[in-house]
Amino acid sequence: MTNDNKLQGKVAVLTGASRGIGKEVADALVSKGCKVVIGDILDKDGESVIASYNAEGNRAVYLHTDVTKYSDNVALFKLAEKEFGGVDIVVLNAGIIGGANNLFGDFDDERDSKMMDINVTSVIKGTKVATLALAKRGGGVIVNTASIAGLFANIPHVAPYTASKHAVVGYTRSLDLLKVVCGVRCNAVCPYWVETKLLHNLHRDTQDIDPIEKLVANSPRTKMETVVEAFMLAIEDETRVGQTLVALPDGIQVHERPQSYPSCKVPDEFIQTFIQESIVDYKNQLAVALERYESM
Numbered sequence: 001m002t003n004d005n006k007l008q009g010k011v012a013v014l015t016g017a018s019r020g021i022g023k024e025v026a027d028a029l030v031s032k033g034c035k036v037v038i039g040d041i042l043d044k045d046g047e048s049v050i051a052s053y054n055a056e057g058n059r060a061v062y063l064h065t066d067v068t069k070y071s072d073n074v075a076l077f078k079l080a081e082k083e084f085g086g087v088d089i090v091v092l093n094a095g096i097i098g099g100a101n102n103l104f105g106d107f108d109d110e111r112d113s114k115m116m117d118i119n120v121t122s123v124i125k126g127t128k129v130a131t132l133a134l135a136k137r138g139g140g141v142i143v144n145t146a147s148i149a150g151l152f153a154n155i156p157h158v159a160p161y162t163a164s165k166h167a168v169v170g171y172t173r174s175l176d177l178l179k180v181v182c183g184v185r186c187n188a189v190c191p192y193w194v195e196t197k198l199l200h201n202l203h204r205d206t207q208d209i210d211p212i213e214k215l216v217a218n219s220p221r222t223k224m225e226t227v228v229e230a231f232m233l234a235i236e237d238e239t240r241v242g243q244t245l246v247a248l249p250d251g252i253q254v255h256e257r258p259q260s261y262p263s264c265k266v267p268d269e270f271i272q273t274f275i276q277e278s279i280v281d282y283k284n285q286l287a288v289a290l291e292r293y294e295s296m
């Protein structure tokens with residue numbers, strides 16, 4: 001299913017890869033011969049990751065990128081194009097778990113919008129920019145980092161995080177048509193708890209005292225290598241379109257989409273017409289969007 005040489009020379013853009021899951025995926029891509037471009041707000045960590053790749057003769061660049069801003073996303077993809085001639089693989093991974101998980105906290109607009117902004121809106125913005133860069137190349141793959149919290153919901157202490165990751169799964173699953181329109185595949189990876197700074201900071205970030213800390217401390221872990229394997233499957237296996245790969249303590253599973261209810265069924269002929277018309281419409285819109293992107 002996977003081919004070890006397939007990624008040689010490909011260009012990958014990753015957000016939130018100065019450390020944690022993103023850095024491990026970047027490591028795996030570099031080891032397979034990819035050139036990587038990392039965007040993050042942790043500049044010192046990001047620069048040091050890049051320095052380690054370049055010291056070993058690989059090609060990599062880092063750019064300070066706040067994923068919540070369109071201007072930063074555009075600058076990141078333009079840098080990849082300038083340095084390496086184009087983009088083939090995109091991993092939209094930047095995310096936070098803390099800050100907004102405060103059910104009975106005071107009413108703070110900025111704090112309570114931040115998680116949706118970083119975890120959700122930035123994925124939408126990143127996808128819009130990435131799609132243009134990938135379309136210029138004739139296609140490619142976007143993998144969004146969701147979470148097991150994007151599929152299941154039962155912990156009030158991380159309710160906003162759960163809502164944000166459900167949104168990432170829903171957004172990713174809505175984009176199958178991009179494959180036909182411009183050759184772009186979108187998949188999501190949903191890790192269960194994996195040891196990173198995000199997990200270590202959960203207690204401090206959630207401003208919660210005991211219950212969530214105890215729960216997480218006593219929960220199983222997914223091995224980082226399993227998470228990385230899920231990303232590599234989502235990237236390398238071209239048959240995977242709109243898939244949600246769950247990285248679990250006992251391995252990887254594909255989470256199938258729930259089917260619609262029989263009473264909501266639209267006749268097939270209308271679905272087919274909708275798809276055909278949408279493809280034509282989107283191809284026209286893409287041409288205009290590419291011109292706009294080129295002029296930036």
Ligand SMILES: NC(=O)c1ccc[n+]([C@@H]2O[C@H](COP(=O)([O-])OP(=O)(O)OC[C@H]3O[C@@H](n4cnc5c(N)ncnc54)[C@H](O)[C@@H]3O)[C@@H](O)[C@H]2O)c1
Pocket residue numbers: 015016017018019020021022039040041042065066067068093094095096097118145146147148190191192193194195196197198199
């Ligand atoms: N660790 C887990 O248990 C776990 C489980 C499921 C999903 N995830 C998801 O995995 C992703 C990576 O998390 P991690 O566990 O490696 O944690 P991490 O904190 O080590 O990494 C998150 C990265 O995102 C970056 N980031 C945060 N805000 C940013 C912004 N505005 N602009 C650019 N970069 C920004 C951080 O600087 C950091 O490098 C996140 O989306 C997280 O929600 C983690």
